Amino acid sequence: MGFAPGLVAALILLLGDGPPATRGAEVVLRGKVVTLAAAIKELGVDVKPDPDTTRGEAVLLGEDRAITPLFRDDASRALFLDERLRDRRVELRGRRFSGVPYLQVSSFRVENEGSWQTPEYFCSVCAITERYPKICPCCQGPMELRWRSEHR
Ligand SMILES: [Zn+2]
16 A cells, blocks of 8 residues: 555645754655666656666656656665666655755665565575665675565
């Protein structure tokens, strides 16, 4: 059960004279995560930035067709590293700061097999779960993408 679009719009409107810029405002944004290069191409923006800067940058291409860049950190890193999470419907929860175009992602869900699910990376040997793809910190083996239906 997601947020109603009206509530999302109200949250975004609150940014204008809402909380201090340092704290940010909670938002829920939907769309799909693509590389900046793909977003520019899809929108037909007439710019030619250096490809090596746009290929690796993940952005949200919103349902309103707006590009929102993402701070890359533990919470969002999977969207930068794992192509399987990109170019499909996604719901990002996070914070926006006045005057800052980047979204700080706190959690996200991806539409998978008809429902919103959270991706995670699992080592079946050690039963360890991580938020983004990496070598298992315990056995140094590979970790596999799996989907969790419940929101943590
Ligand atoms: Zn392991």
